[in-house]
Amino acid sequence: MSDDVRMRGFLSRTSVEEATALVDQRVRWLEAEWISLLEAGGRALAHDVTALADVPAFARSAMDGFAVMAEETFSACADDPRPLTIVGESRPGRACETPVAPGQCVRIMTGAPLPAGADAVVPVEQTRREGDVCCVTAPFAPGQHVSARGEDIAKGAVVLRAGRRLRAQDLGVLSSLGRARISVIRRPAVALVITGDEVVPAGARVTGYQIPDAVTPLVRTLIERDGGRILTGPIVRDQEELVREAIQVSVNAADIVLVAGGSSVGQHDLAPGIVRALGELSIHGIAMRPSSPAGIGFIQDKPVFLLPGNPLSAMCAYEFFAGRAVRCMAGRHNDWPHTKMRMPLGQKISSMLGRTDYVRVRIEDERVWPIAISGASILTSATRAHGFAIVPAEAEGYPEGATITVRLY
């Protein structure tokens, strides 16, 4: 291999749209797994859930008061209350076995089963009590203050659909249906391979020209946000056999592999060649800023993402491509997960035609301000930012005053 080839720059770059389309085309939901309802918040439901019973399973009171035959109260008013003899009490879980007959009522608590014969509940506030007699001071209609059987969920109804990202209230409903475990899409295991002779673990003593690994804590947070779980290993030195071994082990252990560092085209950038040798390097070099030396390949049909070693570039490549694969495998929408807003620009954004830019922005005075930085790969630009804007390849930027979409960190 000649020096010119060993260190040559990218000959051409793939568009962000093509790279994104490749991810969408090749990545699918993982299989289902059964987990406890208690762990299921935020997970994607794997199958439709059909109610096997009515909820509530019996007519119950929606108020504290007295269960009555509604027609007994039709002529009741404050000046001429209807006296009813109290013949029992119904409490939650402890039904009253005595049926309600004309002239009678049963004391009832919220949530308690409605006794036989009764068809309405009079709230305690609309009664006067005289010993064993309850005087009803207003008329009530049949069904009033009663939760009918099946009112919330009718037996046989499809309650939640496959793909639903489970919310707190969904778990309550599933529990009401008698479920303790539920079938959800498995969380993708995402192996992160950090390469680089200069990289030491976060917190380790740094000597000479070493730098701490900033990628692992950063990318881990994003993987967990997207519904994946991270697998980490030791930091790998820039030697062909070590990087190859780390990638192969990761492919065997994980659903998705991220390789950070050594992703470009220099002679010491080992990852692209290894991915090509072990499988397929589908895309290498993307028309974007930052993180143009990113790549996407497949080994044993598992996606492998090459992230630049610079933490901001790694973050950007994760956000555009790898995160999309994680979300998709986890059964979520693959689109950006950030809250979006539209707001006018306080200052123009310049961008090169043919290149997609990931621009960190601040929001001040209800306007969007791009963060001025000397280099594209300054990580603190993303800590000072409130969010980011994407300038697509076909735009040369946006003028001051243009309304743009900002996604919030």
Add this chain to the structure above:
Amino acid sequence: MSDDVRMRGFLSRTSVEEATALVDQRVRWLEAEWISLLEAGGRALAHDVTALADVPAFARSAMDGFAVMAEETFSACADDPRPLTIVGESRPGRACETPVAPGQCVRIMTGAPLPAGADAVVPVEQTRREGDVCCVTAPFAPGQHVSARGEDIAKGAVVLRAGRRLRAQDLGVLSSLGRARISVIRRPAVALVITGDEVVPAGARVTGYQIPDAVTPLVRTLIERDGGRILTGPIVRDQEELVREAIQVSVNAADIVLVAGGSSVGQHDLAPGIVRALGELSIHGIAMRPSSPAGIGFIQDKPVFLLPGNPLSAMCAYEFFAGRAVRCMAGRHNDWPHTKMRMPLGQKISSMLGRTDYVRVRIEDERVWPIAISGASILTSATRAHGFAIVPAEAEGYPEGATITVRLY
């Protein structure tokens, strides 16, 4: 105690604003704890972080190419390139010890330390290679394609402020600063006491008039969303000594106690009296729908929230009051954590003056539609909804077409 007092309805109800103000007034950040950076995503920073060193700690290359003295290239062009003799190589973590003199250059990789004498990097794309000589085909300015020492973070700068909710990129920055552990606000431990003779654990076999516990999985998800961790115990039967014991144990073990069920004023509603006896029942009965029988108290200065046993009402009371306390203790903003949007109503919302309503809504055709339900406490109204709107006590509702704020689930 007379029957009238034992089952009387609320004599008066506190406003939602007063209840909210009480929470804000009495609840404070918890103390700090040190945790691994890898676990710190989403946590609230307890102290300002100041940089103890420059990042980067040395001038380094932003490109693959050649480190040069910029002035050597000032007259270079494609037709008259400047030949420079390659005298060494600088790789990340492996500096080139040979300084660059006039007429010389050093091959350099992205991230590698800039050798002495050099002040710019020429990207490989703008060179031609002839054996040991690199011909530069364009002029370069001092500093070009070089990340200066301290360019990202200058030593002594305050990088992140106390209270900051840590994002992925913040963890990268902290790691770059050499941190492996970080001081964050401790997560509040939230004990959930489920009471009710009729309640059985989720998934347990239900007989007679029993119902499964839908509150635990629901509230657990919300507690974790808000940065707390849940402590659960066995379901407690409606007996004074059992409920008292469960509340006391929870107060001793947790930072916040939630008691679900038995929160109203009936003779079998034990929780309010127990909280009053063990500490202070500050608020009982709130002018809202659902969950008017909610309450707030303090035992040993720890907040205790009484949630109605109905799952939707429990959710509502959690969201308005308890969640606010959890977020505040965890060092977060105490305001609603949901994404907000403003949109016109497709159909009017009616509400009673003097009562705050929590209205589940759907969004269709870019309009907001309240979910029509027969009862206020139907949990599936919250699964069918996209979000909710709050109608404050001073409004009798909103007419069709009014633009209202919706918070998304």
